[in-house]
Amino acid sequence: xxxxxxxxxxxxxVDFEKVKKRQRMxxxxxxxxxxxxxxxxxxxxxxxxxxxxxxxxxFLTDNSGVPTVFVGLDNFTNIFSSPIFQQSxxxxxxxxxxxxxxxxxxSLFLAVIANEKLRGxxxxxxxxxxxxxxxxxAASVFWMFLFHPTMxxxxxxxxVVGLDGIGWLTDPKWALLSVSISTVxxxxxxxxxxxxxxxxxxxxxLYESADIDGAGYFYKLRxxxxxxxxxxxxxxxxxxxxxxxxxxxxxxxxxxxGPQNETNLIVYSIYQEAFMNYQYGTASAQAIIxxxxxxxxxxxxxxxxxxxxxxx
Amino acid sequence: MKQVELMDVSKAYEKQQYVLxxxxxxxxxxxxxxxxxxxxxxxSTLLRMIxxxxxxxxxxxxxxxxxxxxxxxxxxxxxxxxxNYALYPHLTVEQNIxxxxxxxxxxxxxxxxxxxxxxxxxxxxxxxxxxxKQLSGGQRQRVALARSVVSESPLCLMDEPLSNxxxxxxxxxxxxxxxxxxxxxxxxxxxxxxxxxxMTMGDRIMVLDNGKIQQVGEPITLYNEPANLFVASFIGSxxxxxxxxxxxxxxxxxxxxxxxxxxxxxxxxxxxNNGLTVGIRAEHIFQGTSENTTHELEVINVEQxxxxxxxxxxxxxxxxxxxxxxxxxxxxxxxxxxxxxxKNISFFDTESGQxxxxxxxxxxxxxxxx
Ligand SMILES: Nc1ncnc2c1ncn2[C@@H]1O[C@H](COP(=O)(O)OP(=O)(O)OP(=O)(O)O)[C@@H](O)[C@H]1O
Ligand SMILES: [Mg+2]
Numbered sequence: 001x002x003x004x005x006x007x008x009x010x011x012x013x014v015d016f017e018k019v020k021k022r023q024r025m026x027x028x029x030x031x032x033x034x035x036x037x038x039x040x041x042x043x044x045x046x047x048x049x050x051x052x053x054x055x056x057x058x059f060l061t062d063n064s065g066v067p068t069v070f071v072g073l074d075n076f077t078n079i080f081s082s083p084i085f086q087q088s089x090x091x092x093x094x095x096x097x098x099x100x101x102x103x104x105x106x107s108l109f110l111a112v113i114a115n116e117k118l119r120g121x122x123x124x125x126x127x128x129x130x131x132x133x134x135x136x137x138a139a140s141v142f143w144m145f146l147f148h149p150t151m152x153x154x155x156x157x158x159x160v161v162g163l164d165g166i167g168w169l170t171d172p173k174w175a176l177l178s179v180s181i182s183t184v185x186x187x188x189x190x191x192x193x194x195x196x197x198x199x200x201x202x203x204x205x206l207y208e209s210a211d212i213d214g215a216g217y218f219y220k221l222r223x224x225x226x227x228x229x230x231x232x233x234x235x236x237x238x239x240x241x242x243x244x245x246x247x248x249x250x251x252x253x254x255x256x257x258g259p260q261n262e263t264n265l266i267v268y269s270i271y272q273e274a275f276m277n278y279q280y281g282t283a284s285a286q287a288i289i290x291x292x293x294x295x296x297x298x299x300x301x302x303x304x305x306x307x308x309x310x311x312x
Numbered sequence: 313m314k315q316v317e318l319m320d321v322s323k324a325y326e327k328q329q330y331v332l333x334x335x336x337x338x339x340x341x342x343x344x345x346x347x348x349x350x351x352x353x354x355x356s357t358l359l360r361m362i363x364x365x366x367x368x369x370x371x372x373x374x375x376x377x378x379x380x381x382x383x384x385x386x387x388x389x390x391x392x393x394x395x396n397y398a399l400y401p402h403l404t405v406e407q408n409i410x411x412x413x414x415x416x417x418x419x420x421x422x423x424x425x426x427x428x429x430x431x432x433x434x435x436x437x438x439x440x441x442x443x444x445k446q447l448s449g450g451q452r453q454r455v456a457l458a459r460s461v462v463s464e465s466p467l468c469l470m471d472e473p474l475s476n477x478x479x480x481x482x483x484x485x486x487x488x489x490x491x492x493x494x495x496x497x498x499x500x501x502x503x504x505x506x507x508x509x510x511m512t513m514g515d516r517i518m519v520l521d522n523g524k525i526q527q528v529g530e531p532i533t534l535y536n537e538p539a540n541l542f543v544a545s546f547i548g549s550x551x552x553x554x555x556x557x558x559x560x561x562x563x564x565x566x567x568x569x570x571x572x573x574x575x576x577x578x579x580x581x582x583x584x585n586n587g588l589t590v591g592i593r594a595e596h597i598f599q600g601t602s603e604n605t606t607h608e609l610e611v612i613n614v615e616q617x618x619x620x621x622x623x624x625x626x627x628x629x630x631x632x633x634x635x636x637x638x639x640x641x642x643x644x645x646x647x648x649x650x651x652x653x654x655k656n657i658s659f660f661d662t663e664s665g666q667x668x669x670x671x672x673x674x675x676x677x678x679x680x681x682x
Contacts, residue, residue: 203398205394205396205398206398206400208365208385208394208398209392209394209398209400209459210411210415211364211365211384211385211386212363212364212365212385212386212390212391212392212412213386213391213411213412213415213416213459213463214386214412214415214416215386215411215412215415216415219415223400223403223411223414224400227402227403228401228402230402310401310402
C-alpha cells in the first residue's frame with residue numbers, strides 16, 4: 001500500500017520531456033564518440049586538403065607551395081583558355097568513353113558465361129578475376145612489353161599476318177587507345193567479380209519458372225538477368241566512371257602524357273603542373289574542375305539511374 | 313490416355329540416399345491427381361522431376377506416351393505453380409502473368425483477353441499494376457496461380473498453391489481451381505500436405521512418405537481402407553483412433569482396457585501375427601443407447617464445433633476422439649455411454665503396419681446412393 005502511493009507520486013512528478021531529452025543527448029554523444037576516429041581521419045586527410053585546395057586555387061604560389069599573390073579567378077580563366085588543358089579535357093573524356101563501356105561490356109559477357117554451372121568453371125572464374133590482384137605498376141610493365149615496337153608480341157603478331165608494326169605508345173593516333181586497352185584489361189577483374197556476384201544472387205527459381213514458361217536464352221537474359229542485375233550494374237558504372245576520371249598510374253608508366261600530350265589526362269596534368277612546374281595554384285584549380293565534373297556526372301547518373309534501376 | 317507415366321522413377325541428390333524410391337504411377341488425361349505427404353517426403357522433388365527441373369536418377373518418365381527424360385522444361389508443354397511462388401520481383405503483376413505468353417509470342421489481343429479472364433477469376437483486377445513486394449502473401453500466391461492458369465497448358469503442376477490463403481479464400485480457390493480444371497479438361501498434379509485439400513479436390517490421391525508410395529486410390533478408398541497405419545493416421549480429421557490390441561478369450565482387448573467381443577470367424581486371421589493394432593474412425597464411436605451401450609468412458613476434453621461435438625477419452629495411454637453429430641452438453645469428467653463394434657474397426661499388423669482387415673460395416677451403413 002505504502003509503496004503504491006510512492007510509486008504514483010513519482011509518476012506524477014517525472015517530467016517525460018526532460019528525461020527524453022537527456023536520453024537523446026546521451027545517445028548523441030555516444031554516436032559522436034563512435035564516429036570520432038573517422039571524423040578525425042577524414043578531417044586530416046580529406047576535408048583539410050579539400051579546403052586547402054580551394055584556397056590555393058585563388059593564388060599563385062612559390063615552388064614550395066606557399067601562396068604568394070592572390071589572383072582571384074585568374075587561374076580558372078587561364079586554364080580554360082589554355083589549349084593544353086582543352087586537349088587534356090578532351091583526352092580524358094575520350095578515355096572515359098573508351099574504358100567504361102569497354103570494361104563493363106566485356107566483364108558482363110565474361111560474367112554471364114562464367115555463371116553457367118559447368119565442370120571446371122572455377123578455373124575460368126579465377127582467370128577472369130585475376131587482374132584484380134595485379135597492381136597498376138605490374139600491369140603497366142606487362143603491357144609495356146606487349147606494346148614494345150620491335151620485341152612486343154603485338155607487333156610481332158602483326159608482322160606474322162603481314163602488316164606493318166604500330167607505334168602503340170608513340171604514335172599520337174594510337175597512344176590513347178593503347179592506354180585505354182590496357183586499362184580495360186586492368187579493370188576487368190574487379191568489374192567481373194562484382195557482376196558475377198550480382199548474377200549469383202539472382203534466385204534460380206526465376207529461371208526455372210521462365211524455363212517452364214518456354215522462354216529462350218536471350219529472352220531470359222533481357223527480361224530477367226539484366227533487370228535483376230541493374231543495381232549491381234549501376235554500382236559498377238559509377239565506380240568505374242569515377243576511377244576512369246582519376247586514372248594516373250598507367251599514364252605515368254606507359255606514356256608520361258605523351259606523345260604530343262595525347263594521353264595527358266587531367267590527373268596527370270595536375271601532377272605535372274604541381275610537381276614538375278611547381279604551379280600549385282593552377283594545379284589546384286584543375287583539381288577543382290575535375291572534382292566538379294565528377295560530381296555533376298555522378299549526380300546526373302543517380303537521377304537517371306533511379307528510374308531504371310530495380311532494387312529488391 | 314495416360315498423360316503422365318512414371319516407371320521405377322528414383323531420385324538421389326548427389327549420390328546420397330534415395331529421396332524418391334522406385335515410384336510407379338500413371339496419371340490419366342483430365343485427372344485431378346493429388347500428391348500428399350508430410351514435409352520432406354519428396355512431393356516437390358517428384359513434381360520438379362515431372363516438370364524437368366530436376367534430373368531423373370533412375371527410371372523412365374513418359375508424358376503423352378513419349379519418353380521425356382531428356383527433354384528440357386519448355387518442350388514438355390506444362391505449367392507450374394512453385395511452392396515459393398517464384399514471381400519476378402521487377403515486373404508488375406500484369407507483366408508477371410503475361411511473361412510466358414510473351415515468351416511464346418502469343419498475339420497481344422489474345423493475351424489481353426486471357427489476362428482479363430484470369431485476373432477476374434483470381435480476384436487480382438485491382439493489383440495488376442503493382443509489384444510483387446507490394447502484395448500480401450496470399451495475393452502473391454494468386455499471382456503465381458494466375459501465371460500458370462493463363463498459359464492454358466494441358467498439364468498443370470501445382471506445389472501447395474493454397475498454403476498461404478485464409479480459410480475462406482482457400483475454400484473458394486479450391487472450388488475455382490477444380491472448376492477450371494474440369495472446364496479446360498486439364499490434367500492436374502497437385503501437391504499439398506493438407507489432407508482435407510487432398511480429400512476434397514482429388515480424383516485420386518497418392519500418399520507419399522519418405523520417398524515411398526504408401527497408397528494410391530480414390531479419396532473414399534483411402535479413407536475407408538487405408539493400406540497401412542501411416543495412411544490411416546494421415547488421412548481423415550480428426551485422425552483415426554489407434555491402439556495396441558490382443559485377442560484374449562475370444563475377446564479383443566485394446567490397450568488392456570477396452571474389451572470387445574469378436575466374431576469367432578475372424579479370430580484365426582487376427583491371431584496369426586503377434587502384434588495387432590486397431591484403428592477406428594472418430595465418427596464410429598457412437599453414443600450408446602440403453603440397448604447397445606458397450607462401454608462407459610470418462611470424458612477428458614470436449615470440443616464444440618457447432619454442428620458436431622468432439623469428445624476425447626483416455627484409452628490406456630492413447631487419446632481417442634469421438635465425433636458426435638449435433639450439440640452435446642457434456643462436461644469434462646462425465647462418464648458417457650458409447651457403442652463400439654468390431655465391425656467398425658480396422659486391423660493392422662503392428663510390425664509391418666499393413667492392413668489386415670478393413671472395417672466391414674462402412675459400406676452397408678453409410679454409402680448413400682443417389
Ligand atoms: N537440392 C537438394 N539437395 C539435397 N537434398 C534435397 C534437395 N532438395 C530436396 N532435398 C531433400 O529431399 C527430400 C524431399 O524434399 P522435397 O522438397 O521434395 O519435400 P516436400 O515433400 O516437398 O516437403 P514440403 O512439404 O516441406 O515442401 C528432403 O529430405 C530434402 O531434404
Ligand atoms: Mg515441397
